[in-house]
Amino acid sequence: MEAIRTKIQERYALAATGAGCCNGNACCASDYSADELARIPAESVLGLGSGNPVRVAGLHPGETVVDLGSGAGVDVFLAASVVGAQGRAIGVDMTPAMVDRARGAAHSPRAPNTSFVLAPIERIPLADNIADVVLSNCVINLSPDKPAVFAEAFRILKPGGRLAISDIVQERDLGKIEDDCGCVATAMVRAEYLNTIRDAGFRELHIAEDRAWRTGPNGVEASAVTLVARKPGGR
Numbered sequence: 001m002e003a004i005r006t007k008i009q010e011r012y013a014l015a016a017t018g019a020g021c022c023n024g025n026a027c028c029a030s031d032y033s034a035d036e037l038a039r040i041p042a043e044s045v046l047g048l049g050s051g052n053p054v055r056v057a058g059l060h061p062g063e064t065v066v067d068l069g070s071g072a073g074v075d076v077f078l079a080a081s082v083v084g085a086q087g088r089a090i091g092v093d094m095t096p097a098m099v100d101r102a103r104g105a106a107h108s109p110r111a112p113n114t115s116f117v118l119a120p121i122e123r124i125p126l127a128d129n130i131a132d133v134v135l136s137n138c139v140i141n142l143s144p145d146k147p148a149v150f151a152e153a154f155r156i157l158k159p160g161g162r163l164a165i166s167d168i169v170q171e172r173d174l175g176k177i178e179d180d181c182g183c184v185a186t187a188m189v190r191a192e193y194l195n196t197i198r199d200a201g202f203r204e205l206h207i208a209e210d211r212a213w214r215t216g217p218n219g220v221e222a223s224a225v226t227l228v229a230r231k232p233g234g235r
């Protein structure tokens with residue numbers, strides 16, 4: 001597991017320096033409007049996501065948001081622009097160069113309601129029940145322990161809190177494959193992925209966006225899904 005983590009950290013340390021995603025292949029997809037991009041620091045946008053989870057999260061001013069695998073901070077800054085001065089947006093990422101880049105971006109212009117934590121998303125150093133919303137964008141597919149990530153998301157959410165994530169799922173078991181992006185080879189098969197979220201305790205799971213991500217001779221092999229689910233209680 002440590003070897004996988006080290007490899008991922010090396011890859012995203014390169015991406016953090018602006019070397020670009022996926023060895024230059026066009027396999028990552030940004031999904032931000034001109035209006036959204038105008039509200040956030042340009043250095044936070046590396047084009048490493050698979051969707052726009054903030055758009056489906058239904059954020060309100062004053063809410064606390066945690067973004068798992070925040071990279072250079074694109075979704076943290078976007079969420080911060082919605083939750084405002086009374087709210088806060090916290091990014092969690094295990095790659096030091098990414099966290100450094102995100103913290104640097106927070107100074108231009110200053111975003112006092114943002115912070116960035118260096119940590120693995122399988123062991124998040126945040127208290128129970130602190131978040132109204134947990135976001136993640138094209139990250140959980142990379143984790144070697146996806147049940148632990150969803151258990152942590154559930155733990156830090158308040159009762160009634162929302163999970164809003166974009167991620168990659170395989171449409172059938174692709175076995176060992178060549179994968180320049182790295183996000184398809186380590187992704188779960190769709191049904192198993194959705195069951196892992198439900199097994200963590202989430203309910204009201206709803207897929208808001210669903211599009212083909214990788215196609216092969218037999219059709220769609222992997223999709224980018226953006227979904228919302230809820231931790232029971234609290235209403």
Ligand SMILES: C[S@@+](CC[C@H](N)C(=O)[O-])C[C@H]1O[C@@H](n2cnc3c(N)ncnc32)[C@H](O)[C@@H]1O
Binds near residue numbers: 094095137139
């Ligand atoms: C594909 S990038 C997505 C970054 C960001 N969410 C975005 O949309 O731009 C994946 C990010 O997740 C981080 N990451 C991958 N696995 C992680 C883990 N197990 N714990 C914490 N961070 C992780 C990487 O360091 C990298 O910054």
